[in-house]
Amino acid sequence: MKKQYLILFLLVIFCACKNESPKKIRIGFSQCVGSDLWRQSMLDAMHRELSFYNNIELIYRDADNNSDVQNTQIKELAALDIDLLIVSPNEASPLTPTIEQLYKEGLPVIITDRRINSSQYTSFIGGDNYEIGRRVGEYAANHMGGKGLILEVTGLPGSSPAIDRNKGFADALANHTQIKTIPVHGDWLKDKAINALKSLTTEQLASVNLVFAHNEVMALGAYEYFTQQGLSKAVSFIGVDGLPGIGLKYVSNKIFLATALYPTGGEEAIKTAMAILQHKNFQKENLLQTVIIDSSNVRIMIQQAFKIDNQQSEITRQQSMITNQRKIYDSQNTALYVTITCLAISILLGGMSFYFLRENKRFAKRLLAKNEEITKQQEQLVIMSEQARMASEARTKFFTNISHEFRTPLTLILAPLEDMIEQGRLHYNQKQSLRLVQKNVIRLLRLINQLMDFRKIELDKLKLHATENDLVAFTRDIVETFHVLAIKRNIDFRLITDEKQLIAWFDINMIDKVLFNLLSNAFKFTNDDGQILVNLICNRSENTVTIKVDDNGIGMEPEAVDHAFELFYNSEITSQQGSGLGLSLSKELIGLHHGSIGVKSTRWQGTSFEIILPLGKDHLRDNEVMTDLPARNPVYEDEKIFITELQDTSGITEESNDQQILKEKRSVLVIEDNSDLRKYLVKRLQDEYEVFDAENGVIGLELAYSNIPDLIISDIVLPDKNGLAITHQLKTDIRTSHIPVILLTSRTTIDNQIEGMRSMADAYLVKPFNVAFLNETIKNMLINRDLLRDHYTSELPVDKTARGPKKLDRKFINDFTAIVENNIGNEKFTADDLCKIMGISRVQLYRKVKALLGVNINEYMISVRLQRAKHLLQEDELTISEVAYKVGFSSAAYFSTVFKSRFNQTPSEFREK
Numbered sequence: 070m071k072k073q074y075l076i077l078f079l080l081v082i083f084c085a086c087k088n089e090s091p092k093k094i095r096i097g098f099s100q101c102v103g104s105d106l107w108r109q110s111m112l113d114a115m116h117r118e119l120s121f122y123n124n125i126e127l128i129y130r131d132a133d134n135n136s137d138v139q140n141t142q143i144k145e146l147a148a149l150d151i152d153l154l155i156v157s158p159n160e161a162s163p164l165t166p167t168i169e170q171l172y173k174e175g176l177p178v179i180i181t182d183r184r185i186n187s188s189q190y191t192s193f194i195g196g197d198n199y200e201i202g203r204r205v206g207e208y209a210a211n212h213m214g215g216k217g218l219i220l221e222v223t224g225l226p227g228s229s230p231a232i233d234r235n236k237g238f239a240d241a242l243a244n245h246t247q248i249k250t251i252p253v254h255g256d257w258l259k260d261k262a263i264n265a266l267k268s269l270t271t272e273q274l275a276s277v278n279l280v281f282a283h284n285e286v287m288a289l290g291a292y293e294y295f296t297q298q299g300l301s302k303a304v305s306f307i308g309v310d311g312l313p314g315i316g317l318k319y320v321s322n323k324i325f326l327a328t329a330l331y332p333t334g335g336e337e338a339i340k341t342a343m344a345i346l347q348h349k350n351f352q353k354e355n356l357l358q359t360v361i362i363d364s365s366n367v368r369i370m371i372q373q374a375f376k377i378d379n380q381q382s383e384i385t386r387q388q389s390m391i392t393n394q395r396k397i398y399d400s401q402n403t404a405l406y407v408t409i410t411c412l413a414i415s416i417l418l419g420g421m422s423f424y425f426l427r428e429n430k431r432f433a434k435r436l437l438a439k440n441e442e443i444t445k446q447q448e449q450l451v452i453m454s455e456q457a458r459m460a461s462e463a464r465t466k467f468f469t470n471i472s473h474e475f476r477t478p479l480t481l482i483l484a485p486l487e488d489m490i491e492q493g494r495l496h497y498n499q500k501q502s503l504r505l506v507q508k509n510v511i512r513l514l515r516l517i518n519q520l521m522d523f524r525k526i527e528l529d530k531l532k533l534h535a536t537e538n539d540l541v542a543f544t545r546d547i548v549e550t551f552h553v554l555a556i557k558r559n560i561d562f563r564l565i566t567d568e569k570q571l572i573a574w575f576d577i578n579m580i581d582k583v584l585f586n587l588l589s590n591a592f593k594f595t596n597d598d599g600q601i602l603v604n605l606i607c608n609r610s611e612n613t614v615t616i617k618v619d620d621n622g623i624g625m626e627p628e629a630v631d632h633a634f635e636l637f638y639n640s641e642i643t644s645q646q647g648s649g650l651g652l653s654l655s656k657e658l659i660g661l662h663h664g665s666i667g668v669k670s671t672r673w674q675g676t677s678f679e680i681i682l683p684l685g686k687d688h689l690r691d692n693e694v695m696t697d698l699p700a701r702n703p704v705y706e707d708e709k710i711f712i713t714e715l716q717d718t719s720g721i722t723e724e725s726n727d728q729q730i731l732k733e734k735r736s737v738l739v740i741e742d743n744s745d746l747r748k749y750l751v752k753r754l755q756d757e758y759e760v761f762d763a764e765n766g767v768i769g770l771e772l773a774y775s776n777i778p779d780l781i782i783s784d785i786v787l788p789d790k791n792g793l794a795i796t797h798q799l800k801t802d803i804r805t806s807h808i809p810v811i812l813l814t815s816r817t818t819i820d821n822q823i824e825g826m827r828s829m830a831d832a833y834l835v836k837p838f839n840v841a842f843l844n845e846t847i848k849n850m851l852i853n854r855d856l857l858r859d860h861y862t863s864e865l866p867v868d869k870t871a872r873g874p875k876k877l878d879r880k881f882i883n884d885f886t887a888i889v890e891n892n893i894g895n896e897k898f899t900a901d902d903l904c905k906i907m908g909i910s911r912v913q914l915y916r917k918v919k920a921l922l923g924v925n926i927n928e929y930m931i932s933v934r935l936q937r938a939k940h941l942l943q944e945d946e947l948t949i950s951e952v953a954y955k956v957g958f959s960s961a962a963y964f965s966t967v968f969k970s971r972f973n974q975t976p977s978e979f980r981e982k
């Protein structure tokens with residue numbers, strides 16, 4: 070819209086400018102002399118005629134009777150870029166070349182009055198000088214009666230009127246032989262004429278009857294001279310021009326006998342010039358008519374002249390009126406243009422105003438609507454934020470309460486649990502399970518503590534309570550708590566510092582948590598026989614202290630390093646570093662100290678955490694500094710929370726029958742094609758297990774059948790036979806179906822996991838997996854096997870509806886127990902007989918039974934017999950000897966010994982109870 074208005078505005082301006090006058094036509098006029106009346110009359114006539122045209126500029130030059138000056142002036146005029154040149158040449162010969170040249174160059178040239186010696190011009194306008202001379206000659210001869218002396222005062226000899234007038238005059242007198250002439254040169258000027266007459270003798274003067282002067286000013290000069298000599302009365306004077314102020318006046322006064330009319334041609338010159346410039350028809354040669362004026366027609370001529378003069382005055386008046394009108398018109402025109410332009414601008418501005426007004430209104434409307442909307446949104450936001458605040462408060466309250474609610478029962482679980490572990494005489498497996506429970510309760514406690522701290526940070530409620538402490542002693546205290554663990558695992562664990570004491574302002578409860586967290590991580594991810602170094606360095610120039618915890622453990626992947634401090638960034642990655650809570654909390658706590666924490670780590674090489682804390686207390690706000698030492702959370706709690714988790718649940722050395730079995734190293738088969746990872750896994754597992762390793766599926770299967778390991782860890786993607794196929798084969802073979810299989814893969818989609826589980830794998834770990842977690846998984850699986858085995862052994866014969874074992878294993882157990890039970894009374898029935906019936910080798914059967922039931926075959930058979938004996942004893946129908954024989958014992962005495970060793974009472978004592 071704005072654009073359209075602008076275009077309209079420019080259009081109006083353009084139209085207004087277009088009405089400006091077109092380019093002026095320039096006419097140059099070179100006059101040989103301008104001072105006399107005749108020439109002035111010529112110039113007046115030109116101006117009069119010019120006033121009928123617009124846009125014509127007449128550039129006038131007066132050569133003052135000088136041909137050289139006139140040549141120069143003509144060239145100057147031509148240089149002024151004139152459209153046409155009018156020349157009245159002073160003399161013919163000197164001016165001809167200049168005029169010819171310009172004409173040839175294409176400049177239109179009009180010659181007036183006097184001619185040049187060439188026809189190289191556009192047009193000629195002037196009187197017929199020959200005719201003037203001839204008519205005057207005839208008139209004079211007639212007046213003189215055909216005899217007498219005539220004094221001829223000629224014009225400038227080189228100028229054409231003088232030549233032509235002389236010629237016409239001579240021709241007219243040629244037949245009048247008695248008329249003599251004396252020529253003198255007056256050069257068109259009065260003074261010159263008088264001077265020329267002075268050269269004549271008195272006799273000559275006295276004999277003159279008539280004076281013919283080529284113009285009236287020279288005739289007047291002659292009259293005055295003759296009067297002066299007292300001779301004028303006898304002499305008649307004839308002139309040329311017919312000027313009202315001279316010729317007509319003196320003819321009328323009878324001073325002059327006559328005069329010849331010589332029209333100036335000024336009007337005709339302009340008319341012809343316009344015809345040439347406007348490309349209209351014109352005549353090249355224009356000879357103006359003459360007439361002899363004497364006493365007979367002078368009155369008419371004067372009247373005519375008077376009339377003409379009046380008319381000319383009237384024309385001049387009218388022209389001046391026209392000029393005035395034109396001026397008025399022009400000014401009105403200008404006013405009109407200005408008015409139109411103003412009007413156009415007004416319309417434009419009006420339009421624009423209207424447009425903007427409308428736009429403004431629309432905009433204001435929109436703004437109003439938007440404002441209303443914003444106000445509404447603001448109101449909603451206020452309500453929502455109030456709701457959010459309330460919800461957040463409620464959530465916080467709930468969160469805090471629930472956290473406390475969790476803490477209390479967890480603490481209540483923990484205390485009796487610890488009592489049970491410490492005091493109770495428990496079955497080995499029960500103790501193991503309780504340890505597992507304890508570990509997880511503590512883990513939950515730690516998580517809840519960390520979550521509560523986070524919550525406080527989030528709500529800005531966790532405030533720094535910095536006190537002045539010796540950081541060296543403080544760090545040493547914490548390091549000390551890990552020493553037992555380090556010794557147990559043969560880890561080179563030291564605090565290295567040059568400082569004996571380093572006084573710093575820090576919150577002991579916070580730095581305590583950070584250091585415990587970093588150290589427990591280091592222990593979690595460092596192998597036995599590894600190294601963990603704590604460096605404490607004081608940077609005095611920077612007034613900071615650096616605490617570094619370096620380990621040579623398993624390290625982290627680069628992506629995990631990048632996100633190590635992010636809260637729950639990615640469970641897969643952060644799983645390498647525990648829950649992902651501890652490090653983020655540490656970062657927040659160090660942040661509260663205005664310090665920084667960073668990590669560098671390389672996979673399989675180690676990790677280095679670095680904390681930088683500012684020294685002094687200038688960086689702390691007043692409310693962050695405390696002078697009284699705050700109550701320090703008992704180190705015991707952190708120690709328990711962080712260290713219990715690190716303790717090996719399998720490290721219990723209580724003796725039991727079953728323990729004897731477990732004392733034998735369990736065997737694990739690792740099938741992994743990545744040699745680094747395979748070697749690493751072997752290294753990590755070999756202290757605790759007998760480890761077989763295979764680089765591909767085929768070798769893996771061979772080892773599985775030949776060794777019947779207690780557990781198999783297999784990669785899914787393998788060069789020949791993949792992990793899924795291996796699992797499927799093992800799980801569908803009675804010899805190996807009981808072996809737990811853990812699949813490792815880098816595939817992460819849920820489909821892959823489902824696929825893995827379908828192949829009957831017992832666990833599925835996504836790479837990069839946490840080795841500690843793998844270890845834990847292995848242990849849990851073996852413990853589960855043990856629990857299952859306990860279940861079988863204590864519940865013998867097997868409860869066929871019990872959940873747990875896989876279908877094939879259940880079938881195996883069913884078959885196995887059925888065979889044993891069927892032969893329970895057969896004292897000669899041996900393990901070899903069983904192998905034959907079940908169709909598998911003795912080693913395979915032995916391992917399978919041991920894996921599934923945790924006992925050897927003979928022991929199992931005794932257990933089955935004793936369990937059956939218990940039932941028979943309870944029924945009270947058979948004697949003890951009969952029971953003994955019924956369950957396959959060759960003598961009652963042997964039965965009693967075995968029964969007592971197992972149940973701590975004799976068969977008869979049992980029957981009584």
Ligand code: FRU
Pocket residue numbers: 102105107108182183224228230257283284285286309310331
């Ligand atoms: C004026 C004049 C006239 C004469 C004419 C001839 O300058 O002398 O009197 O007729 O020039 O060119």
